[in-house]
Amino acid sequence: MEDRGAHAYWVILACFFGALVLAIAPLPRSLLLLRPEWVALVMIYWSMALPHRVGLVTALCLGVLLDVLEGAVLGQNAASLVVVSVLVLLLYQRVRVYNLWQQSAVVFVLVSISQMVSQWLQKLEGLHASQSLIFLLPAVASALIWPLIFHVLRRVRRSFRVT
Template identity: 35%
Template sequence: MALQAANGRGIVWATLIMALLLQIMPLPSVVADFRADWVFIALAYWTMALPHRYSILTAWILGIMLDILLGATMGVRGLALALMIYVIALHYKRIRNFPIWQQSIIIASLSIVYHLIIFWIQFAIHRVAFDPAELLPAVSNLVIWFWAYWLLKRLRRDFKVR
């Protein structure tokens, strides 16, 4: 029993670390503006699937790690990610009962709010200008959610993650 619980945690953390690596992976400048929020997508899935194990604290830790990896102001993504995962954790029963296409719209909408929170915090600290291209990852998240949901659900079932 303990081996299964540890194995399940390992699978989840492996997917979250993979999401961190995908988030910092260099992309060509043509598609860099459309970089999906891999950490947000993976954590949103695990929060809906296992809200009692992966939620706000996990989001805050991953957000801090993302700030460190990106060389950004410490805590900005941690706070934004924790707020968005809080919303998902609050409504996870409703969200996971929606069809996948509605879930993808919800994820894309929350992604827009995630990027706006990051902008507002950076504006308050550094007085940065708003660039509408910062909302383009929501388009990628809308499309990627279908495949990410399918892949993570399959991993969860194959490895019996509970």
């Protein structure tokens, strides 16, 4: 019997790589505020599906990598993804039994918290932070796209038998 452990990690890493590519893909200026938080969405899914494989260390590594790719202050995305990861690991058993629209509401709250942590850290660093709630638009986009992300990643998980 083959070892599926290494195989499972490659599938998860490929999903995170795809999310990182989508996170830095160029968009028109008018659509930048509507870009879903791809890395957070993929991390939320894998943390809920496989909490024993994807957790705080994964969130920290992804956050630092996203900081480097985006040119953000080192630790900004890492801190927000770690906060989201902690919340998902605390809530995953409850969220799993919700229907997709309830899960979308939870995703909205989680991504909003992530955005608020990022805004707070930007304010502490003296960078320009949004003066209105417009910075929450990516959370709305993420919540709206969650059902699609959920179905695609679940199909990937089942077809590659990631456990």
